[in-house]
Amino acid sequence: MKVSQLNLNSQAKKLIQSVFVFESDNHETAILPFYADGFPGIVFFHSEHPVTVFVGSESKVMDPVFVYGQTIEPIRIQIEGPFFFVMAQLFPAVVEVTLGIPVTELTNSCWTLPTSEWEMEPNFTLAVENHSSLLAKEALVNFILKKGEKFRPDPILHVCLEEILELKGNCEIGKLSKKHGLSERTLQRRFQNYVGLTPKQFSSIIRFQTSLSQLNGEKNPTLTDVAYASGYSDQSHFIRQFKSFTKQKPFRFREKI
Numbered sequence: 001m002k003v004s005q006l007n008l009n010s011q012a013k014k015l016i017q018s019v020f021v022f023e024s025d026n027h028e029t030a031i032l033p034f035y036a037d038g039f040p041g042i043v044f045f046h047s048e049h050p051v052t053v054f055v056g057s058e059s060k061v062m063d064p065v066f067v068y069g070q071t072i073e074p075i076r077i078q079i080e081g082p083f084f085f086v087m088a089q090l091f092p093a094v095v096e097v098t099l100g101i102p103v104t105e106l107t108n109s110c111w112t113l114p115t116s117e118w119e120m121e122p123n124f125t126l127a128v129e130n131h132s133s134l135l136a137k138e139a140l141v142n143f144i145l146k147k148g149e150k151f152r153p154d155p156i157l158h159v160c161l162e163e164i165l166e167l168k169g170n171c172e173i174g175k176l177s178k179k180h181g182l183s184e185r186t187l188q189r190r191f192q193n194y195v196g197l198t199p200k201q202f203s204s205i206i207r208f209q210t211s212l213s214q215l216n217g218e219k220n221p222t223l224t225d226v227a228y229a230s231g232y233s234d235q236s237h238f239i240r241q242f243k244s245f246t247k248q249k250p251f252r253f254r255e256k257i
Contacts, residue, residue, distance in 0.1 A: 001030050001081075006137055015098075015148045017089040019141065023133045024081035032077040032085065035212065036205040036245045039089040040069045040106055040196065042113075044140045046128045047083035054078065055108055065113045065124070067095055069106020070196045074247055084133040086140050091153065092161070092195040098147040103196040118143055156180050157194045160187070164199070169207030170231035173199045207231055208245050211238060215254050223250055 006019035017039050022032055043066050045051055050061045053068075054076040068075075079085060096103045101111050118124055123139035126132070160180060164171055176199065177187040191199045211230040214221060221229070227238035242250045 001026075006141075008141075012141055012145060015091060015094050015144055015151060016141070017091055019086065019088045019137060021133050021137060022083075022085040022087075024083055026081045029078060029080045030083070032079065034071060034075045034077070035208075036071050037089065037209055038070070038195075038197070038202050038205045040067065040092065040095050040103060041087055041089045042067050042095070042140065042144065043085065043087050044124065044127075044136055045079065045083060045085040046131065046136070047079050047081070049080040051083075052078045053110055060110060062110060063112040063115075064128075065115075065118050067099060067101060067106065067111045067113060069095075069103060069109055069111075071108060072201075072245070073108050074245070075108075082131065084127075084131070084136050086133065086136045088140055088144060090144070091158075093153060094144075094148055094151055097151050098144070103194070104192065107196050121146075154190065154194055156182070157190055160191075160199070161195070161202075164203050164206055168210045168231065169203040169205070171203060173203070204241060205245070208241060211242060211250075215250060226250070 001022060001024045004021045006021065008016055008019065022030075024030060043062075045062075045064060053060050053062055055071075055073050077085070092103060095101050095106065099113070099117075121139050121143050123135045123142065127135035127139055160176055163176065173187065174184055177184045180187075182190075188198050191197065191202065195202055197205070207230055211226050211232070214226045214229060223238065224235050227235045230238065232238035232241070239249055242248075242253070246253055
């Protein structure tokens with residue numbers, strides 16, 4: 001299986017955090033694992049066989065274009081090749097404002113988009129007919145840009161999100177709210193409406209993602225090094241939080257990489 005990431009222009013970056021493409025020309029079943037990353041998103045895939053999303057003990061067969069919310073629980077997607085699977089991570093509130101789907105209802109869930117909402121973008125059909133991941137990327141990004149033409153982010157919360165990302169989740173929510181002239185309660189309420197998570201949850205997810213990147217790196221650091229480099233108070237705190245997002249202890253997770 002080939003995995004690649006799309007370079008985005010400045011216009012796309014106003015709506016999209018990143019775009020990943022998974023593709024295979026082989027006749028084999030692949031399992032795509034996903035963990036909490038702080039961003040909802042939209043997917044366009046093609047396979048001649050049913051594609052199933054697993055969240056905990058629940059499973060759901062998906063249609064070619066679907067939206068997903070915040071993923072607190074680990075998610076597995078089973079897809080049989082040949083296939084392409086294009087995933088665009090969206091900035092919070094883009095889904096609700098552009099597609100009318102409440103972000104709070106999407107947490108740990110997926111929402112299939114009716115064909116009537118996306119069939120007018122010709123590259124969707126061409127991508128399937130030609131089994132082209134290149135056309136699939138263009139179709140999905142163009143669809144998001146057209147839907148999001150009138151999107152305007154909440155300026156304060158957008159800045160708060162950027163600060164949390166820049167600090168890799170290691171920030172004090174009280175100081176963050178005070179800096180921007182909000183009470184913690186107000187910031188939490190606006191965060192939940194805008195992001196689908198509390199600011200503390202979002203920060204925890206970003207810090208977890210930092211640790212995940214370190215574990216997946218080539219330097220093979222110790223768990224203690226990963227814990228402190230990611231901003232955890234100690235190794236036990238790191239292990240507890242890592243397990244809460246992956247359902248595995250980090251050393252077991254690394255053995256499977």
